Amino acid sequence: MAPRTLDDDDLLDRLTGVFRSAGYEGASLSDLSAATGLQRSSLYHRFPGGKAQMAAEVVRRVGNAVMDVAFAPLEHAHPTVAEVQAVGRSLSTFYADGAISCLLDTMSLRDHASTAAGGTVDGAVDNELADALAAATQRWIQAFAGVASAAGADQGEARARAEDAIAAIEGALVLRRLTGDGAAFARAIARLPTALMGDTRSTKRSRRN
Template sequence: MSKIAEPELLNRLTQVFRTHGYEGASLSRISKATGLQRASLYHRFPGGKAEMAEAVLKRAGEWLQAHALQPLTESGPPERRLRQMAEKLDEFYEGGRQSCLLDALSFGVEQGAIRDHQRAAMKTWVDAIATMLRESGLSGRTAQERAEDAVIRIQGSLVMARATGDQMPFRRTLRNLPQELLRKPEPARA
């Protein structure tokens, strides 16, 4: 059928968007990365670049859901479940060498489906962690804040990794994530 199969095509598209952002992901670059000419790309994605970005976001979201978030809902000690998530995130972001699409595609994209998708993905991610933390005994409010904190730390360490070229902070963040999230809540301060 296709000279290049859908999954691999999406892989390469993802790579381009992650590296260059939305505006930097020109059709020339995409064409070069995928081996498909402009017209062939428009055959696969009649909606053009916007549809490519959406497809890439959708797929990344599905992968994360299936591999990183799904373990959170299973049985076993909470710390273990969080470690599984961290492991998958490490894989997804290639140890900090790859950017997050939610960051890369948040510049220059005004509104529309892409923005909506981003917002929803972020919420899904936070909610999944928060739900798990609540089931582990944390209060609703603490669980929510820590879940946000977890995503914040991951995103921030990816930014730092990209800006400095050093992946260590990212890996350390992932490693410390489980215990940070599960630590005893400190009493409210004066």
């Protein structure tokens, strides 16, 4: 019912939703077509590289969006606990309180193919996705590690805290898929300030850790 164009941002948003819940292999062109309202061939007009290109662009775009919305507040010298809590709220919104999976998880499977014979042309496209995932992960780690560093952790410890905090969130999202219970995700978010900055005891929370 809409014979005219669809906005580029809207288009990628729709694609993102499919990849987030189905993963790379699970997201068929029919799914992507249905979600966007565009026919398969129209998708190929915008993404000549096919599904692999769609996936890579989705990952890059989401990575940028998350950096802007959630982590930009952290990029000055000394983030406060309140600012880290705000990042937690942004992440809660982004993941719909844990109900939506993370692209880093759902897109990081696959790829026993394409490594077989000599370098095919689309091998580069496949690596594009892997590179986008790795880049987004590193940016996330560095954003969190920056917070830990500002709180006084040395470089190695800062990176460890960042990785552990991310792992807690990613693992909670997996758990949520399995149990339907978002409590673990909520705890991982609530723990974010102390996980990164150590025990600042500026809030009333004590618990283990």
